Amino acid sequence: MDLASLADHALHVVQAAGHALSVLADAVQADPGAAATPAPLPPVEVAEVGPQSGGASDAFSFIQLFLKADVIGKSVMILLIGLSLVSWAIIVEKFLRLRALDAKADDFEQVFWSGRSLDDLYNAIGLKPDHPFAVLFVAAMREWRRNFEGQHQVTAALGPSIRDRIDRVMNVTIGRETQQVEKQLGFLATVGSTAPFIGLFGTVWGIMNAFRGIAASNDTSLAVVAPGIAEALFATALGLLAAIPAVIAYNRFVAQANNYAGRLEGFADEFTAILSRQLDERAR
Secondary structure: OOHHHHHHHHHHHHHHHHHHHHHHHHHHHHOHHHHHOOOOOOOOOOOOOOOOOOHHHHHOOHHHHHHHOOHHHHHHHHHHHHHHHHHHHHHHHHHHHHHHHHHHHHHHHHHHOOOOOHHHHHHHHOOOOOOHHHHHHHHHHHHHHHHOOOOOOOOOOOHHHHHHHHHHHHHHHHHHHHHHHOOOHHHHHHHHHHHHHHHHHHHHHHHHHHHHHHHHHOOOOHHHHHHHHHHHHHHHHHHHHHHHHHHHHHHHHHHHHHHHHHHHHHHHHHHHHHHHHHHHHHHO
16 A cells, blocks of 8 residues: 555545534534433432331340230249349348358357356356357356356266256257258258249240230241240249359358358367366366
8 A cells, every 4th residue: 555545545534533523513512411411310219327226125125024024924023033132132141140150259269268267258248148159158157057056066976967968958059059040041942943943934934925926916927926935035034043143152051051060069069078077076
């Protein structure tokens, strides 16, 4: 291809481009907004997003679960809450009482083994002992003094009978004081063993009501099933909440009460030995 033909071909291309530009210019002049403004897009609906109401979470709150329960469900929940409150009251009272008894026992034994005479200690305690060690000591000393009222000399034949009477008084006192220390522990044992079953009864009753609701509404969606199941499980949770602390506290307090009773019996044996030696000295 020579230069002349190439130039001629280029001229044709330029002319064709110029013709196309002229046609586009005519179209723009005929409708100026057609080329500049694009076709409008269909409107897009934007959903308004507001703060979540929290109604779903409120429906499963403890108060709502209680209010939505029937009479039997509410009775079970009230009973379990009452048992839990009473159990915690006993737990706090026993914890403070056993700690105070241990402290008073330490103080009493320190004074008892300090070399102070038994009569002086008896007069110092008086007629109102405030802990089992003092009660045991006063009971034994009272029986001891009663056997020597009006007597200045004790024969060897009277020695065994006096020892037996003092031993019986001590045993009765130990039994009575141990019973006071262990008082109300049986309630904790009862709560620990029965509260889970009471909660289980509430759960079974709640599930039965949930199935009745499903059958009545003919709807098995989660929105229908979940409230009834949550209400049923709430009763079980209350039962465990009442039982677990009661069982733990019962085992702990029984161990402490047994240790205290053993300590009291040990003191009684030592005190009996002291009185027996004094009795032998008087019988000589």
